[in-house]
Amino acid sequence: MEQLTGVDASFLNMETNSVFGHVSAMYTYDVTDAPGGASFEAVRAAILERLDDLPVFRRRLVTVPLGLDLPYWIEDPDFDIDFHLRHHAVPPPGTPEQVGEVVSRIISRPLDRSRPLWEFYVIEGLDNGTRIAHLNKIHHSTIDGKSGATLLETLLSPDPNDRPSHDHAVWHPDRVPTDQELLLRTAAEYIRRPEKFIRLTVRTLREIAAQTHVGSVQMLADLIAQPMPGPVGTVLRQRLRRTHGEVVDRAPALPPTAAPRTPWNMNITPHRRFAYTTINIDDAKAIRRATGATFNDVVMALCGLTLRKYLIKKNALPSEPLIALVPVSTRATDESSTYQNRVTGLLAELGTDEDDPLALLGRVQTSMSRAKTNLQAIPAATLQDFTQFAPPVIAARAMRMYSRLRIADRLNPPFNLIISNVPGPSVPLYSSGAEMKHFFPVSTIADGQGLNITVQSYLGNLDFGFVSCRELIPDLWDLVELLHESLDEMLTAATTSAAQ
Numbered sequence: 001m002e003q004l005t006g007v008d009a010s011f012l013n014m015e016t017n018s019v020f021g022h023v024s025a026m027y028t029y030d031v032t033d034a035p036g037g038a039s040f041e042a043v044r045a046a047i048l049e050r051l052d053d054l055p056v057f058r059r060r061l062v063t064v065p066l067g068l069d070l071p072y073w074i075e076d077p078d079f080d081i082d083f084h085l086r087h088h089a090v091p092p093p094g095t096p097e098q099v100g101e102v103v104s105r106i107i108s109r110p111l112d113r114s115r116p117l118w119e120f121y122v123i124e125g126l127d128n129g130t131r132i133a134h135l136n137k138i139h140h141s142t143i144d145g146k147s148g149a150t151l152l153e154t155l156l157s158p159d160p161n162d163r164p165s166h167d168h169a170v171w172h173p174d175r176v177p178t179d180q181e182l183l184l185r186t187a188a189e190y191i192r193r194p195e196k197f198i199r200l201t202v203r204t205l206r207e208i209a210a211q212t213h214v215g216s217v218q219m220l221a222d223l224i225a226q227p228m229p230g231p232v233g234t235v236l237r238q239r240l241r242r243t244h245g246e247v248v249d250r251a252p253a254l255p256p257t258a259a260p261r262t263p264w265n266m267n268i269t270p271h272r273r274f275a276y277t278t279i280n281i282d283d284a285k286a287i288r289r290a291t292g293a294t295f296n297d298v299v300m301a302l303c304g305l306t307l308r309k310y311l312i313k314k315n316a317l318p319s320e321p322l323i324a325l326v327p328v329s330t331r332a333t334d335e336s337s338t339y340q341n342r343v344t345g346l347l348a349e350l351g352t353d354e355d356d357p358l359a360l361l362g363r364v365q366t367s368m369s370r371a372k373t374n375l376q377a378i379p380a381a382t383l384q385d386f387t388q389f390a391p392p393v394i395a396a397r398a399m400r401m402y403s404r405l406r407i408a409d410r411l412n413p414p415f416n417l418i419i420s421n422v423p424g425p426s427v428p429l430y431s432s433g434a435e436m437k438h439f440f441p442v443s444t445i446a447d448g449q450g451l452n453i454t455v456q457s458y459l460g461n462l463d464f465g466f467v468s469c470r471e472l473i474p475d476l477w478d479l480v481e482l483l484h485e486s487l488d489e490m491l492t493a494a495t496t497s498a499a500q
Contacts (some may be wrong), residue, residue: 001062001174002073004141009070011140012061014446018270020110022117024137024442025148025456026103026276026465029434031132034160037434038132040087040122045164046155046431047081047120052169053154056142057084060116065179069186073142076116077173084118090125096276097477099126103135103274104470107442111139118142132434140444144327149424156429156436163432258412260318262311264450264472265413271470276440277480278461283491290494291358293365298490299421299462300324300368301361303453304350305486306479307417308360311352313478321349321363325415326371346371347415357490358497413448424458441465453479 004012011021029038036042051058059073088106090098102123111117117139124132136151143151259265287298304322311317325345348371351363422441429436440463441454450469455462464483468476 001177002059004070004073006070008141012071015110016447018268019446020107020270020444021141022107022111022137022139023143023148023444024103024107024135025152026099026438026440026442027134027136027152027431027436028126028438028440029132029134029431030130030437031434032130034430034433034435036432038122038134038431040085042164042432043120043122043134043155044081044085045166047085048168049164049166050154050169052171054151056138056147056151057116057118058171058173059142061113062177062182064182064186068183069189072177072182074174074176075172077176079116079173083115084120086119086121088121088123090123092125093128094126094131099123099133100274100276100477103442104272106135106137107274107467108270108272108470111137131437134431135442137442149422152439153425153429156431158427158429160428160430160433160435162430258414259323259416260320261412262318262322262416263314263316264468265416265448266450266469266472267447268445268450268469269471272445273466273468273470273473273476274442275466275476275480277464277483278438279464279484279487281457281460281462283487284462287361287490287494290498291361293361294368296326296421297361297365297368299455300326300348300350300419301357301364302483302486302490303419304352304360304364305357305490306483307350308352308354309482309486310479317352319353321354322352322416323347323414324350324417324419326368327418327420350416357486357493361490361494415449417449417451417453418443420452420454422454422456424456424463426459428459438463443467445469 015021031037047054047057055075058075058079060076061071062074063071088102090102106119106121111119119137121135121137122132123135126133136148138148138151284295284298284302287293288295291298293301303324307322308317325347327345346368349363349367351360351367354360354363420441420443424439436458438461439456439458441456442465443452443454445452445467450472452467454465454467456465457463464480466476466479473479
């Protein structure tokens with residue numbers, strides 16, 4: 001039994017009747033030369049064979065009575081793969097728009113919290129039957145972008161000749177704890193909580209002192225770290241002064257001013273739209289080489305230019321630049337807790353008030369550089385998730401009240417949307433001989449942020465996934481067309497500038 005972190009639990013607490021905490025990914029496969037590849041039967045066999053390496057598929061939630069503490073994961077004693085694995089098809093000719101509509105309806109339904117928080121769909125009929133799609137729908141409380149890629153690499157194989165053995169992996173379910181056992185654990189946690197809060201405060205002050213070189217802050221931290229005398233004081237002093245080996249969560253810096261309003265910065269409905277497309281990664285690299293920008297800067301600028309074009313069409317472009325929240329992985333190379341969220345975020349301008357594509361890219365470069373500096377300056381490594389100190393019942397009620405009062409309709413948002421760029425597998429992957437061609441991310445939205453753009457790199461492609469509220473952006477596929485226009489415009493401008 002393992003307790004969720006505060007960050008993991010926040011994705012549960014965010015859920016309302018219209019805001020869902022699950023994220024998804026759609027993988028498409030070429031099955032023309034791989035009979036049986038990527039099929040429903042092949043996927044079922046692969047999951048059962050590797051279930052011992054897929055704890056995220058086996059574990060389900062156990063909540064503390066009255067929501068007094070963070071919930072726990074247990075190995076589900078009633079695991080039923082046929083509940084989670086589902087078979088779909090699109091009618092001919094299986095266009096991207098048809099596939100997007102199927103995915104839109106699937107992600108518009110919440111997951112059942114009484115079971116492991118995932119569903120897996122095998123969708124046939126793409127491109128006149130020449131391709132099959134897999135849609136993995138899983139709760140964000142158990143996975144982030146990087147661990148999602150790890151999950152995929154566990155399910156698939158780099159060997160095109162690999163086939164499931166149809167052996168079932170051995171794993172051991174847990175006994176469901178009683179309410180009394182959970183309350184006793186909670187009581188013990190409440191006893192330790194004051195000490196944890198003091199340790200958090202001390203580490204935070206010391207990090208601030210190190211970054212700002214303010215000696216008085218360091219002195220204050222040292223004074224707080226002088227606990228009571230005696231054996232208890234000695235133990236507490238040692239724990240307060242520990243500087244490594246702690247599990248930490250990181251919070252993003254807040255913007256100095258609110259973001260401007262756009263058509264999608266409103267309360268959302270439960271209904272979703274999904275659109276997707278691919279651009280050649282070499283085109284993005286050409287822009288990077290010609291301008292000296294980072295690869296992520298180029299992706300951000302392409303999104304900014306696309307959104308500018310869309311808002312101009314809607315006669316809704318604000319005079320101030322849009323602000324994006326950019327998730328940043330904090331997962332260490334030796335991270336042991338693979339299936340947890342290890343992510344922070346930075347806020348950056350998208351330069352949407354610039355009409356020149358290279359000037360827009362320059363604004364993004366400057367803003368991202370400043371945001372990274374700010375991110376390093378805050379005591380991120382010592383912020384041990386202040387949400388650990390708030391009972392989940394309070395956090396969940398706060399989110400429901402935010403939605404019920406429609407605060408997102410009344411106030412400017414802190415940022416306009418989330419734009420995420422996630423590196424994918426570096427080698428071709430196969431499902432029973434069928435080669436995976438694309439890895440389209442399908443992320444989540446929330447009240448006040450009714451649009452999400454996530455980008456996944458895979459081999460020579462940048463696969464874009466757009467998710468929106470169905471009512472706020474009814475013409476989501478327009479963003480696909482505008483993205484390709486933006487790429488052509490920025491690539492032409494960058495190569496022309498480099499040649500001069």
